[in-house]
Amino acid sequence: MTTPIYTAKAVKDWEGRWFADGNSSFGLMKQASLALCLQIIDFIHKNNIAQADIIAWCGVGNNGGDGYLTAKYLAERLDNKHFNVQIIAPNPPKSADAVRARSPCTGMPMCDDVGGVIRKFEKVIHLDALFGNGLDRELDKAYQDIIHAFNVQTGTKIALDVPSGLHPDRGIPMPVCADVDMTLCVMGLKMGLFVGVAKDFVGKVINLPLIPPDDELSAVAYLSDKPKPPTRQSTAHKGDFGTVAVVGGHRRMGGAVIMASQMAMSMGAGRVTAVCHAMHHSAMLTRSPNVMVADIDEMSVGDLVGFDRVAFGMGLGRDAWAEMVFDKVMDGVVHHAFDRVVLDADALYFLTKNPCKLPNHVICTPHSAESARLLGVSVADVNNDKLDTLYRLHERYGGQWVIKGANTLSFDGIRVQVCPFGNAFMATAGMGDVLAGMLVGADMSVHDVVAWHALLGDRLADGAMFGIHACDMADVADEMAWVGESDREK
Template identity: 30%
Template sequence: MPILNLLRSLPQSAYCATQVLANEQCVAENQGVELYALMEKAGQAVFSRIQEQYSENTQLFILAGKGNNGGDGFVLARLAAEAGYKVTVYLCAEAEQLKGCALTAFNFLQNTTVTVLYQSELALSSNFFKENQYDLIIDALFGIGYQGALKSELAEVINLINGTNITIVSIDVPSGLNATTGYVATTAIRASETVTFIVAKQGLMTGQAAHFVGQLYLATLSLNECFQQNVDSQICLQGQNAIPSCPVRNDASHKGHVGLLLCIGGSVGMPGAIRLASEAALRTGASLVAVCCDFKNHQFVVNGRPELMLAPGDAESLIKSHFFEKAKAMLIGPGLGQNEWSSALFQVILEEKRPLVVDADALQLLAKSPCYRDNWVLTPHPGEAAKLLNCTISQIEENRFDAVKAIAKKFGGICVLKGAGSLISDGERIWINTSGNSGMASGGMGDVLSGIIAALLMQISNPIEATRLAVYLHGKAADDIAKKQGKIGMLASDLFLPIQQLLNQ
């Protein structure tokens, strides 16, 4: 049964847990697959993955719950035992609590060599794993229907397993992770890899999920195509096989065709952010870039990059300048600060109708004076998103999908909610970006992204396509760097040349 690397098998729609739970049985029956047969296919898919990837690991510890996720684990346990593996199932329930397909799968274990331990009979300890020397742990505790906080005794079991240094494979979703939102209320299994079933679950692709899911694989169980055809989703994954096309430069083009980008930011003592955004825009194809920053930062901004132009640094002079008149698009926020100077510039830019990217400090100003417009792109991180929605960062992270859509609806235009698995929304649809890595957790990365978006807004007529492409290229450039040099020590400015190379491939 084929198992796909999700990031290499795009395009895919992504679904919330409710959609999958409500439709999987109907879709399976339409394809002539009964519910228990579906459980058998799921267990077989994970066992096939284990045989393929972990052929030397013959001692399995399976953490199982009482629901269908546990049932998938029971099927896997039986198949592994029949193949000669030593298998121990630790059931975090009593046998009397099992029902339906999970009970059927459990009953099939009775005539095998599988050892079944019950939580009520055995308190797990680190010594248990040392003494038994398991090669692989299978997480079949909770499936996609799980939400909320773990009971303390289950949290203790998960924390113990996470501390064993034994490779963990999660079935469908790491236990403790909300498959709809990607939020972890208490703790969750930190899997080396997760094999999810039928379709992509949206919560496995964004936010906290990055710390728990590991490598993500999809076992379609031969239902993926039918499911996507019959169940609508407003959420899509985007990756190398599902992104908008890069702009094509006409052989007769000149700098006036792409036009001038005006970048506003760089308050006293903060020249780096606006320089990064501006240079990123140049590397992404903006033909002309002018920077409006505090006069004291002029030398720092253009040092070593003479292609950048300097616009007047105060609001009154700026609006009278030819830079302001000629600008095809604008970017405001990197290093802008929160003072009288920045507020005056922000108000001037808000009155303009040209395409605009709003980032960093400008988002803080927008939160204080909310307004609505259709042709801008807002690029908050969770802290800035919390200010825009007048809530806490924790509330943003509890449901990033609701948050990104709410910002786009409240303020108009497009919102990019940054972070692992950045989300892009126009208020109706949401795209989950799949490029990028933890090496991007360094200063200036967001500034570079804002410059990429602004430059592509000038070259691609559809703003959502320009934004989606920008977010993907930003992450892909970092992925290319990580492959060659590693993640630690990656600088925002390291992305410039890889971005140029990706645009021209």
């Protein structure tokens, strides 16, 4: 089950159609605020918070209106001896609904900056209701200062919809944004919560749907769920699970092809051959004796097309020898109907120099810098709009695409999915090689493989203090294959 993700405009237009059908905009604000209130109370109970100051920072628009009403509902539902609900309103409300929402709050403690807050308890919860989904411009200096003041506060911070200052579609600060522990996203998930640098700011994201989707509402992407591993018939044999060639391994760079080959085997491939420089054969067989080896210098296109799936580029290098291998392999990739081909690392470097239209069975797996090189743009351009980058890569080169990083994006030519799993410990050498091996080893969609890769990384990072080793991912895959369903859900 995947959850749809929308652009800010799609959500605003959806709301507009809802109002055009005769539904009340203030009624929807009350509904949203009640949902936010109940979610915050649930958070308080689950975290055993017995008493706290709750401070709602309210802006001038409808997100500010959500903040006023949420604060009012919290004050009504929580014991005022143990919960002190206050409002910071740097400026008076401007939208009609926000003005209406503030009206019942007149008896509550309210000030225009944090200096006017009266603290009663050690614990504090700050609610960001300054802009939400409504920001369509860079913040002026006054609001930058307000958000800085919000960010330096101690305690738990919760955004009511998109963290203020974060671009709702591109996930970049404008130029600063609220840094929160939890984002309560009303109506539907926004793309800006999952791209750019959003993961540094949004905390845990919880979706609070309010009204039914209509026929005109269209998702821009989908949030991946935890995939289930494929099942096997009791009478299956290795021929049912494909033959894989992992091609790469320059004489000075054997580790990448070794990790990718072992991972392909761990993900279920029937037979895996590491096609690499002969000097790595001994290391490959020592590491994983169930992987076969072949000399890359003796490989022909005819040999290559005998495999069902091919991963190419890991540890290939960028010298004249590597370019010769690239030309030979790509001749087979373009003209033969493999089940799946993965181009990674140095194969993408040579693809930039020798661009061609790729068939849809080819999956390319660049990170941001490789994506920038492939399109002739800067890394900042890529990171500022990864969704557009994904579409441009597909338009220029064809094939399927994975842009690796926090909240990896995958595009199979039909739909985009966002991977919510993974962690910063995975930012280490070899993780991309492991993903390439998984993509050719597993009988799963590109989206599900990306999710499994991140989940394995989460399992490996559990308890890590400084870092993890990509070469251990295969061991985790073998271990997770034996855990029960209840364990897998953890």
